[in-house]
Amino acid sequence: MSDSVKPMTPPDPLTGNKPVTSVPSLAQTSTQRKTVAVSSRLSRIRTKSPRSSRVPDSVFRSLIILTAVSVFAIVVLIVWELIDKSRMSLHQFGVGFFYGHNWDPVNGDFGALPFIYGTVVSSILALILAVPLSVGVAVYITEMCPIALRAIISFLVELLAAIPSVIYGLWGIFVLAPLLREYVQPGLAKYLGWTGFFSGPQFGLGMLAAGIILAIMIVPIIASITREVLSAVPQNQREAVLALGATRWEMIRMGVLRNARIGIVVGVILGLGRALGETMAVTMVIGNRPEIAKSLFAPGYTMASVIANEFSEATGDLYLSALIEIGLALFIVTLIVNALARLLVWSITGGTTTRANA
Amino acid sequence: MAAAFLVLVPLLAIFVYLLLKGIGSLNWAFLTQIPKPVGEPGGGMANAMVGSGLILLIASVIGIPLGIGCGIYLAEYGRNRFGDIVRFTADVLNGVPSIVIGIAAYSLVVMRQKHFSAYSGGLALAIMMVPTVARATEEMLLMVPNSIREAALGLGIPKWRTTISITLRTASAGVITGCMLAFARVAGETAPLLFTAFGNQYWSLNPNQPTAALPLQIFSYAISPFYEWHKQAWAGALILIVMIVTAVAAVRIVTSRGILKGTS
Numbered sequence: 001m002s003d004s005v006k007p008m009t010p011p012d013p014l015t016g017n018k019p020v021t022s023v024p025s026l027a028q029t030s031t032q033r034k035t036v037a038v039s040s041r042l043s044r045i046r047t048k049s050p051r052s053s054r055v056p057d058s059v060f061r062s063l064i065i066l067t068a069v070s071v072f073a074i075v076v077l078i079v080w081e082l083i084d085k086s087r088m089s090l091h092q093f094g095v096g097f098f099y100g101h102n103w104d105p106v107n108g109d110f111g112a113l114p115f116i117y118g119t120v121v122s123s124i125l126a127l128i129l130a131v132p133l134s135v136g137v138a139v140y141i142t143e144m145c146p147i148a149l150r151a152i153i154s155f156l157v158e159l160l161a162a163i164p165s166v167i168y169g170l171w172g173i174f175v176l177a178p179l180l181r182e183y184v185q186p187g188l189a190k191y192l193g194w195t196g197f198f199s200g201p202q203f204g205l206g207m208l209a210a211g212i213i214l215a216i217m218i219v220p221i222i223a224s225i226t227r228e229v230l231s232a233v234p235q236n237q238r239e240a241v242l243a244l245g246a247t248r249w250e251m252i253r254m255g256v257l258r259n260a261r262i263g264i265v266v267g268v269i270l271g272l273g274r275a276l277g278e279t280m281a282v283t284m285v286i287g288n289r290p291e292i293a294k295s296l297f298a299p300g301y302t303m304a305s306v307i308a309n310e311f312s313e314a315t316g317d318l319y320l321s322a323l324i325e326i327g328l329a330l331f332i333v334t335l336i337v338n339a340l341a342r343l344l345v346w347s348i349t350g351g352t353t354t355r356a357n358a
Numbered sequence: 359m360a361a362a363f364l365v366l367v368p369l370l371a372i373f374v375y376l377l378l379k380g381i382g383s384l385n386w387a388f389l390t391q392i393p394k395p396v397g398e399p400g401g402g403m404a405n406a407m408v409g410s411g412l413i414l415l416i417a418s419v420i421g422i423p424l425g426i427g428c429g430i431y432l433a434e435y436g437r438n439r440f441g442d443i444v445r446f447t448a449d450v451l452n453g454v455p456s457i458v459i460g461i462a463a464y465s466l467v468v469m470r471q472k473h474f475s476a477y478s479g480g481l482a483l484a485i486m487m488v489p490t491v492a493r494a495t496e497e498m499l500l501m502v503p504n505s506i507r508e509a510a511l512g513l514g515i516p517k518w519r520t521t522i523s524i525t526l527r528t529a530s531a532g533v534i535t536g537c538m539l540a541f542a543r544v545a546g547e548t549a550p551l552l553f554t555a556f557g558n559q560y561w562s563l564n565p566n567q568p569t570a571a572l573p574l575q576i577f578s579y580a581i582s583p584f585y586e587w588h589k590q591a592w593a594g595a596l597i598l599i600v601m602i603v604t605a606v607a608a609v610r611i612v613t614s615r616g617i618l619k620g621t622s
Binding site: 078134 | 361362364365366368369371372375376379423424427428430431432434435436440441443444446447448449450451452453454455456457458459460461462464465466469485488489492516517518521542543545546547548549552553556573576577580581588591592595598599602603606610
């Protein structure tokens with residue numbers, strides 16, 4: 001190889017055709033500065049006659065429409081691929097797929113009930129734990145918290161949403177599960193063992209751990225939506241209830257929470273949507289055994305985690321097809337859940353506009 | 359009150375454990391070496407970090423322009439029936455579980471190519487980025503006052519130039535925020551990469567080959583039975599979370615201080 005260095009001329013940033021812009025004086029307000037910036041940008045653009053601009057305009061328009069269409073196409077393509085690739089399993093098992101409880105890849109017998117059960121139970125458990133907590137946090141932030149703390153707490157709760165699910169799983173395996181095994185599960189078994197929900201061998205890993213991890217993960221979603229809804233409740237509503245002699249708690253219950261209930265339900269539904277589809281953290285802590293057990297200590301399996309665990313090692317087309325059918329079912333369920341939330345949002349906003357018009 | 363603190367307990371616990379366990383196994387070798395075989399101490403996740411970068415680059419190159427384009431459509435052209443449909447599909451796409459997007463990328467790319475690749479992983483993550491970027495872009499463009507658009511159009515500037523150089527640039531702070539948030543969100547995604555990028559124990563810069571990714575490596579080390587690997591998983595998790603939290607915090611500081619706002 002020749003060791004001669006090619007002469008390279010770095011692009012001079014000063015010789016670019018960047019015009020000298022006037023430095024805005026410090027006395028200007030930000031809006032003034034913004035206007036100056038926009039107008040200097042305006043003057044930089046060479047103006048053309050409207051006639052010559054028609055061609056690029058329509059090109060740009062069609063390009064932009066193309067991106068919008070492609071987003072629509074992506075969703076259609078996902079649905080199509082899911083249906084197409086699960087066709088074999090759909091034909092083979094029909095509706096029975098969803099209530100068969102055998103999952104036997106060796107003999108080619110597939111039923112998804114244990115996974116559906118696991119998904120439903122872990123999500124419900126998560127909601128039971130998360131809803132009171134997140135509504136509590138939201139009420140605390142909007143109604144009671146000192147203003148200095150408010151931003152910090154809502155930032156921390158937001159941070160909870162930014163943690164990747166694989167890290168939740170890691171923490172679940174090495175911190176939460178031993179904690180449950182050593183301290184929580186013996187206590188639960190002793191005092192609530194008679195219900196049947198808290199009995200059997202205590203592994204730590206299992207349905208309970210999955211529910212708790214999911215709860216931690218959906219708290220930020222429910223809390224942030226609830227907080228938004230609560231802060232939208234008009235101040236005079238609160239003052240009116242207080243003026244009638246209500247205590248602070250009664251004010252929150254009657255003046256705030258009652259007005260915000262549909263918004264809170266929307267938050268809960270969106271949280272449910274996340275919990276249903278959550279994969280990694282659950283896969284790591286739920287124990288991964290396809291069986292239906294009454295006890296929450298027992299290991300379970302969810303729809304998402306069976307796909308995560310078995311997809312890349314699925315041998316045979318039928319096996320793969322069955323896994324994709326589970327994916328299809330998961331897609332449809334989350335679609336319904338999200339559509340429900342959206343409908344509720346529409347019903348609220350529709351409601352307020354009619355009230356405002358009246 | 360109690361609820362607030364009860365919620366913050368797991369957050370603090372996660373960070374404390376990440377720091378305690380992560381820093382202990384974090385060293386120079388971890389950042390520069392590839393994984394060692396089972397039983398040998400040492401080794402690192404350098405290939406996974408580079409692989410993650412590669413996959414995220416592919417995802418951003420596909421996802422961000424598509425998302426911004428779709429956002430422009432929704433804000434500037436989409437005040438109609440088709441706009442509502444696109445808006446709804448974007449919301450639907452946002453709610454699709456990441457594992458399902460992984461299946462779609464698998465059947466679209468991996469099944470056709472007959473091998474795992476960084477391309478397919480990048481595509482899966484790109485699909486996840488699009489709705490976030492699109493809705494953020496739309497929201498930000500709608501906040502740009504109409505008078506600015508009218509001023510530009512009134513000077514005879516064609517609409518495409520107005521949209522790109524005036525409207526989009528005025529809204530650039532918010533659009534960048536949206537992109538960063540989408541990026542931070544997919545950076546930690548594991549599920550869609552399980553059977554698209556697949557993971558790799560060696561160096562691979564070929565995007566057409568199975569590629570290692572940090573979250574994948576953390577997952578496979580965490581569920582392994584080896585103590586040495588558990589330690590590595592914690593170190594990897596620490597690096598991942600530092601990257602993500604830095605991105606999120608940077609976005610918050612930038613948007614609250616207004617460094618990017620207004621003037622170019």
